[in-house]
Amino acid sequence: MSEQDPIQPPPPSQAPPADDAGSQALSDALRSSFFIVKIIMVVLVLAFISSGFFTVGPQDKAIVLRLGKPVGEGEQALLNPGPHWALPKPIDEIEKIPFKSVQEAQSSVGWMLTPEEIRQGTAPQDFGNSLDPASASYALTADTNIIHVRAVLHYRITDPIHFHFDFSNATVFVTNALNNALLFAASQFPVDDILTRQRSVFREAVTARVDDLIEAQGLGIKRDRLDVDAVPPTHLLNKFNEVDTATQKRNTARTQAQTYETKTMADARGAAATRINNAESARSGLVTMVGAQAKEFTKVRPEYERDPEFFQRVRQMMALEQIYTNAQDKILEPHQNSRELRLNLGREPQGSSTNSITP
């Protein structure tokens, strides 16, 4: 066409080169911008995808809510500790549930300190001769006394989905169940039973009540252990200690009396046995001796009757011989008219047990 119409003015060559350059520059700029946008989009897509990675800690379990609905049913919905991936928000949402092996709940009423003060190590204070219900917490006992009680419940979450999704704050319900159980049990026991005589029975009553409430309220937990503590009001602590001291003294006095009883009875049994044995010996000795004398009598009677005087003299001399031999000391006294002669033929007389005879 251009060849058939030579007079046609040639296309403007000056302006087009300028437009082409501008378009080219714009095109280049757009191209580079699109390139950057592409890179940003890729990065965003990668960031979007990688934002779905998450980890579940060793003390936790997790549930993935896809558009608000749990992925999986029951136990299957629970993700164990470790790395996991879910679709990014807002499609998937991760709910982490504390799932320590053993949880702990402390009662929040009944004690002179709040759980927070206990954690901070605050010392119990004496509220004085009255308790302001606004600041002091305590329990009433069956005998209308005031006592401080507290409990620590160790429990396991057996139904984490129920525990987490059915209660706005399940731990508050656990604590309140503990509070109720303490008051319920305390109101059935006299103060001395709670403090001394029936501590274990009281603890069992608290435990039973806690178990009942856990089941009735469907908290989805299982009791592992329950520790219960009880003390008298701080203001009356000395009085309660005095009762304990008096009880100790009474026990000591009873033990001493029982010791005395044991010793007295043992001594008496020994003395009684000795007396009976002595009597047995005396009987035996008497019978034996008289029997022997009777035998001797029978034996010597013919001799005696033959010559009584001779018999008596011989028997007397035999006895004297024996007496002189056995005597410890012999003193010879001369006649009055002669010079005194005193011979000590033996040892010195010893003590008052010495027998003495002057013929």
Place this chain on the structure above:
Amino acid sequence: MKRSRLTIAVAFVLIVIFGLLLFVYQVRKSEVAVVTLFGKVDHVKETPGPGFRLPWPIENVYKLDQRIQNFEGKFEQVKLPDQNIIMLLVYVGWRIEDPALFFPQFTNGSIAAAERNLEDLVRSAKNEVAGQHPFSDFISADEKQMKFTRIEGEILQKVRQQVKDLHYGIDIKFLQIKKIGLPEQVTQNVFDRMTAERQFYISQIQSLGEEESTKIKSAADSTAAKLLSDADAQAKIIRGEGEAQMMKSLEVFQQNPELAEFNMQITALEDLLKEKATLVLDQSTSPLNLLQPIQPQKNASTNAPAGRNP
């Protein structure tokens, strides 16, 4: 062409997202959604998951927490029929049972607004029920007299009935006593009584201890004395038996009483001077008389020491 495809894709994605935001809502587990149509409750979605809605302002979606809420009233004084005054605090576990009823009752289904109303109901029920029970129904060692759980049950029933009558759309799951106390002035009286009780126990324990100790000791002394007297009696019987046996043997001595007496005297003398005896002897005592010079034989028969005892 390539660029336009990309643009279309991006636009499509943006439109989809915008559309989802406009027409779709999601209900989490533990939530319930109330959908209003021009401000009036249209329907309720109670199951978790996505739901369809018309865009605002046609439809609005309000999400309510359907979990069991913990509500605690106030620790307030309650007068009992026996003129005692106690302080009582209860806690309530409640949840939204009927969102369609609950939502219009309380501003946009506000939990706080519901609990403000609940507080009045609980206080009223608590005062009414507790006001029918004497103090001994709250605390007693007697299981028959103790009505702790019964009182809780009565308050629960009353609150349940009231929320039902008022169409709150609330379910009261449970109600328990959290705290029981006494007015401050009463605690002072209790402390005074407890002090007196402790003092009484101290005196009682001391006197009982002394009594117990004395009883044990005197019983031991008495039993020991009886044991010994029994032993003495038995010993006496034994000795008597011995003497009876001896008397049988003594019958033989009657054959010659003179000899028997002589033998007994000799035996007694031997026993008397058996040991540790000191003898003071005269020179004329036989056989010491043998120490004297020998006299002429004419009077020998008269000087003999025969018949003289030492």
